[in-house]
Structures are given as C-alpha cells and as structure tokens.
Amino acid sequence: xxxxxxxxxxxxxxxxxxxxxxxxxxxxxGGTNLLDLMKLQIETPRHLIDVNRLGLDKIEGxxxxxxxxxxxxxxxxxxxxxxxxxxxxxxxxxLLAGASGQxxxxxxxxxxxxxxxxxxxxxxxxxxxxxxxxxxxxxxxGGFNRNLAIMGTSEACIATQPSDMAVAMRVLDAxxxxxxxxxxxxxxxxxxxxxxPGDTPNIETNLIPGEFITAVTLPKPIGGTHIYQKVRDRAxxxxxxISVAAVVQPDGRGRFAFGGLAHKPWRVEAAERLSGAKEIAxxxxxxxxxxxxNAFKVPLVERTLGAVLAEAKG
Amino acid sequence: xxxxxxxxxxxxxxRGVLTTSAVGAAAAALPAPVLAAGKPEPARSVPTMPVTLKxxxxxxxxxxxxxxxxxxxxxxxxxxxxxxxxCDHGQCGACTVIVNGRRINSCLTLAAMHDxxxxxxxxxxxxxxxxxxxQAAFVKHDGYQCGYCTPGQICSAxxxxxxxxxxxxxxxxxDLTVKPQMTVTEMRERMSGNICRCGAxxxxxxxxxxxxxxxxxxxxx
Numbered sequence: 001x002x003x004x005x006x007x008x009x010x011x012x013x014x015x016x017x018x019x020x021x022x023x024x025x026x027x028x029x030g031g032t033n034l035l036d037l038m039k040l041q042i043e044t045p046r047h048l049i050d051v052n053r054l055g056l057d058k059i060e061g062x063x064x065x066x067x068x069x070x071x072x073x074x075x076x077x078x079x080x081x082x083x084x085x086x087x088x089x090x091x092x093x094x095l096l097a098g099a100s101g102q103x104x105x106x107x108x109x110x111x112x113x114x115x116x117x118x119x120x121x122x123x124x125x126x127x128x129x130x131x132x133x134x135x136x137x138x139x140x141x142g143g144f145n146r147n148l149a150i151m152g153t154s155e156a157c158i159a160t161q162p163s164d165m166a167v168a169m170r171v172l173d174a175x176x177x178x179x180x181x182x183x184x185x186x187x188x189x190x191x192x193x194x195x196x197p198g199d200t201p202n203i204e205t206n207l208i209p210g211e212f213i214t215a216v217t218l219p220k221p222i223g224g225t226h227i228y229q230k231v232r233d234r235a236x237x238x239x240x241x242i243s244v245a246a247v248v249q250p251d252g253r254g255r256f257a258f259g260g261l262a263h264k265p266w267r268v269e270a271a272e273r274l275s276g277a278k279e280i281a282x283x284x285x286x287x288x289x290x291x292x293x294n295a296f297k298v299p300l301v302e303r304t305l306g307a308v309l310a311e312a313k314g
Numbered sequence: 315x316x317x318x319x320x321x322x323x324x325x326x327x328x329r330g331v332l333t334t335s336a337v338g339a340a341a342a343a344l345p346a347p348v349l350a351a352g353k354p355e356p357a358r359s360v361p362t363m364p365v366t367l368k369x370x371x372x373x374x375x376x377x378x379x380x381x382x383x384x385x386x387x388x389x390x391x392x393x394x395x396x397x398x399x400x401c402d403h404g405q406c407g408a409c410t411v412i413v414n415g416r417r418i419n420s421c422l423t424l425a426a427m428h429d430x431x432x433x434x435x436x437x438x439x440x441x442x443x444x445x446x447x448x449q450a451a452f453v454k455h456d457g458y459q460c461g462y463c464t465p466g467q468i469c470s471a472x473x474x475x476x477x478x479x480x481x482x483x484x485x486x487x488x489d490l491t492v493k494p495q496m497t498v499t500e501m502r503e504r505m506s507g508n509i510c511r512c513g514a515x516x517x518x519x520x521x522x523x524x525x526x527x528x529x530x531x532x533x534x535x
Contacts, residue, residue, distance in 0.1 A: 003358035006380035006426050032422045035383070036403050048380065050427055076416070080482040085490040096485045100507020101474065103404060105416040106423060236485065236506035 001038045008050045012179045012214045015051050019210035020181040022047040027212065029072055030107040032099075033115045042116075042125060042132055056214060059083070065220030068177070071110035071213045075099070075165070078109055088218055089226030090245050094168035097230040100237050110213035113166055113176065113193065114205065117159035117263075118239055119148060130156045131201040146293040147241065151262040153289050157201030161194055161264050162239050168228060170265035171245040171257035175217040181210035187217065194264030201263070224249045225312040229304050230259070242297050244304050248312035256280065256308075258301060277306035365425050369394065370438025380426050385409045387425035388435060396436035396465045400509075407508035410466035410473075411435050417473035419507075436465035439472065448472050451521035459512030467508050471522045474504040478526075496526050 005022075009015035019025045024046030028034055037043035056070035059081050067083060078084060079095035099107065121127040121139040128137035140148055140158050148158045175187040194205055207213075224247040232238040240260040248254035252275060257267040271283035281302035288298055365376045369392060376391055385402075388394045388411070397420060400408030404422040411420045412434040440446030445453070448468050458464040478500055481493040486503040494500055501522050502515075510518065523530050 001381045003360045004380060005360050006363060006424070028424070028427065031424065031427065032404055032419070035422050035424070039402065048424075052427055076477075076482060080480075085483065089490050092483060092490055093485075096483060096487075100404075100407065101477065101484075101504050102407060102410055102417050102419045102470065102507045103422075106418045234506075236503055 001035075002041060002044045002046070004046050004048050006048045006050065008052075009054060012051075012054055012056065012212050013183050015049055015054070016179050016181045016210050016212040017183075018049050019212065025049055025210075027051050029111045030074070031111075032103050032107045033111065037116060040123065040125065042123065051212070062217065067218050069109050069216045069218070071108060071215055073109045075104040075107045075109070075112060076101070078165075079104065087221035088168075088172060090171060090228050090247055091165070091168040091218075091226075093226065093228035094164040094230075094243075094245060097228055097240075097243070098164035109165070109216050112163050113169070113213070113216070115161075115163055116204070118162045119159040120144060122159060131159055131197070131204075134200070134202050141291075144293070145291050146296075147239070147260075148291075148294055149262050150288045150290045150294055150297050151266050151285065152196040152264070153262070154197045154199065154201070156199055157197035157263070158291075159197065159201065159263060160260055161204075161262070163265075164228070164230060164240065164243060164259060166190070166194070167243055167245045167257050167259035167265040169216065169218075170267050171247055171255045172218050172222075175219075176213055177215040177217060178207065178211050178213050180208060180212075185214075190216075190265070191267070197263045204263070222247060222255075224254065225314075227308050227311055229308050229311075231300060231304055242300050242304060244301070244308050246305075246308045246312065248309065252309075252313070254309075254312065256284070256305065258284065261285075261297065261301070277302050277309055281305050363426050365429050367392075367425065367428060368430070368432045370434060376425065378425055380424065382425050383421055384411070384413075384423045384425045384428055384433070385420035388420060388433070394435050394437055398462055398465055400463065400466075405509070406463070406466075407470060408463050408466040410469045410508065412469055412473055415476075417470050434469070436468060439468065446472070448521065448525050451524045452518070455517045455521040455524065456514070457518040457521040458510075458514050463508060463510045463512075467505075467510065467518055470505060470508045471501075471518065471525070474501055475522065475526050477504065496528055498523060498528060498530060501526070 026045035028048045029051055056072040058070045059073055060068050062068050075095050079092045085092050119140055121129050122132050127139040130138050138157055149160045169190045174190040176193050177187050179185050227246045230240045230243040232240055243259035245257045246254055255272055257265050268284045271280045274280050285298055362377045362379055365378050367374050374392055388397050397411055398408040400406035402421045404419040409419055409421040410417050413431050440449045448471050478494055478496050483490055483494050484500055484503050486499050487494040
C-alpha cells in the first residue's frame, strides 16, 4: 500500500468538507473493496477519511411508508432487517447472494453502491485499462471478456458494475441521499446514480468530488413477489454472470432489473409493459453488443427471466 | 485519485532531484509510465497513530502506521500468530477473526478503524488445556489436514452457528420472514468464505454439526 494519512470525520458534512480540503482523499467505510484495491495499488489515496462512527447505521421508517437506510448499515444487518425481509425481500435476497458472511458483516450500504468492477484487466496493472488509467486503452475488448458487459458499452470500456445490492435498489426505485462539500443535500434517483462508461469509464457515478452518501431511501412497499435470481460459476461466493431482480404482481406484471449486463444496474421500464420472458428480454436487450465469449448472456437473460416468471406464478 | 505526484514533492524540485541523483527521490518526480517500469516511489513518511484494541479480553495499546491491517497488528505487533494470512485479499478466510461479536476478514480492514473494538482470535476462543467446543470438535472429526486455514475456519464456524441462532438469513434460507433453521445446508452456504485447499470440508461440517446439535442422519452433507 502507498502511504496515506488517516483521520476520522465527525459528521457527514465534516466528511464531505474534509474530502475536498485534502487532495487525494478517499472515504473509508467497510474498506473491503478499497483496501483490496489499495494493496494492488489500483487505488492510491493519499488521505483516508474514516466515516465509520457517524451514527449512520440505522434503518428507520419515513413518512409515506418507506424506509431510510443509513449509509453505514452493514450488508448483514440490512439483509436481516425484519422490515426489509417482509416488504423488500428482493433486497435481502440480493445482499445474501453476494460476497461471503465475513464480507457482508463489514461491507456497508453506500460502499456496496460504490464498489468497483471486477474486470480482470482493471485488476491487472500491467494491462491497458481506461478505467484505471484513462487513455491507456481497453485490453478487455478483444481479450478474455466472458464476464463482461453487453449493454451500454463503449469503445473505451466493457466493464460491469458488480453489485447485487444495486440491482435490487434499482428495481425498488431507491434514492441516494447525499451531502456535498458546501453542506447542501440532495437525493439522486438510483437510475441516475451510476453512469455508462462512454469516454470516461473512470467516472462511475454522478457524485461530485467530495460528495458523501448519507443514506439510501426506499419508497413505500409495492407488494408483489420478490425474487433475486443470480446465475454464477459457483453456487456461493462468486460474482454474477447475469442476475435478475424482480417484483412480480399477482396479475403477472412486474419490474425487472438486471445485473452482470452493464456498467450500471440495467432496467428498461418500457419492457415492463410487455408479457412473457421472450418479449421482455427482447426489449431489455435491444442494442446488445456481444463478443463471442459473452454472447451466451443473451439467451441466459431470457431463460433466467423465464424461470423467475414461472417461480412468481407459483 | 490516481495522481501519483505526492504532496511531499513540493519540497523536491525536478532540478534538485536531477542534480542529487537520489534514485529513490527521483522516482517520485518521474511520470507514471516510468514508475510502472519498476522504479519504486520512495516511502512516504506518515505519522503513526495510537490504536487501542481489546484483544481476547486484554486491552492492548499500539502505535501504528495507518497502513497496518488488523491482521498485521495481531500477527506482527501483538505476536498473535494463530490468525493466518492466506490470500491477504479477503478471498480465502484464513484471517477470519471476531470483532464486536461479528466475524470479519482481518486482512481487509485497518487496525486504526477498530480503535476501542473487542477482537477475539483463535487464541481467545480456547486454550490447549481448555479447548472451545468447536476446537475440540475439529480435533475429534479431523476437520483439517495442513491446518493453515483452521483458525479462520473455527472462528467462522463459531460465528456461523451464532448467526443462525440470531436469526440472520442466508442465500439458502427458504421463507425470509421466519428464522433460519440450523441445518447442514445453511452451514455450508455460510462457510463459503473459508477455503480449505486440503478439502477437509466434509469433516468441518461434521464438527460443526456436532457443536450445533444437528443429527446428520439421512442428511446429504
């Protein structure tokens, strides 16, 4: 690890202000992804701001029937929360499908949204990667890309967002509450939170420098059958090849968001007016750009969606 | 984020570097491609930090470089070498310890993030004279071969049973609205963050089943 200085923030606004006051700052919460990347010198912050003790570890009801999840709520606690299990089952399922018990005990809600891609070329500092080193090229395009994106890709990057939790947040229309370095606050709809790679795959979210996530909010429960179906190379502790987060109503209508397809959780609302896995998948995957190695994801999405719809029917 | 020019470089001018031929300092002022070619950036000196940990019931006061992971604090600074460094990237689980009642990968967290926290390592679970029931069960069921992953497996196994009792669901839990059951299927899923290269998995599950009081008769382990 490169040397860094370390300080603890006293409040969310203090964290955001500190982040812009010291160049090269990064927040550290659970640290399970950041420290991995720091050991590999993919991330080289010069200053860490510890945000673990800001009291943002509560899940509370809000007016109108939704919930506010503190940014520092650990993945285990979010998945185990009685209200989340009852009303937002797809979120519990997605969290429990990700990582290991040890990692879920440490990883946080906000940190999970901000985790970096597991593209092997991003992780290998000897390889070209526009995300790790802008302008260096993309070794994944034309390389080993079986796991990589087929939707919303660019000539610069075909990485995927690896979070399972974010896919469930997308299907639930979550909001990301933040405080900026100037002390003002805003809520970013999850649909607008992550970016497509475009020419700047190194910029992964629409957060401004120093902007600090304080909570993730869920609108009031929408009922329905909640399913998170993840397809992966191992039965446990592996990233998704593809995943489907679904909330299906008794009339068969549903919401569907997909993981493992793109640089952000992939959801096409227009497809949700259709019925049948083939029709929905056809619209969701319109414009797919595949490689010989990852073209299998196209039929896999349709078949997994078919299994989800069958399960929802009971 | 990836700016490789350190702030300390303000005291090191390019001209000064070129004339002093200090190899280490020169690397700091060179552009990134040269660094990638193998010239190491000089160590940047940062202040150490006081960190207090309550390890296995004993309060330990340390003065640490902020980079020191909880794992290295235990092994290198407190000489508690029971906790093992396997992959050092959170993939193998050999470094699993219990912090404030929850198992975590001690390699993926900084000691400085745990000031005041209570840490239980394999040395704190039991002693050679008075083994923890899970340690005794691992011995009885031969839940290891080389033994390197074992301290992490045992810390994880103890926590796994506690997590099921606490009602925390898992990927294989059926109905999310009821408490998960103490079953072999639940335990296997929850132990997926602990790798055993020798492949002692079935004996580990036997040991855990005994401690959890599960009758494995007819259960496909």
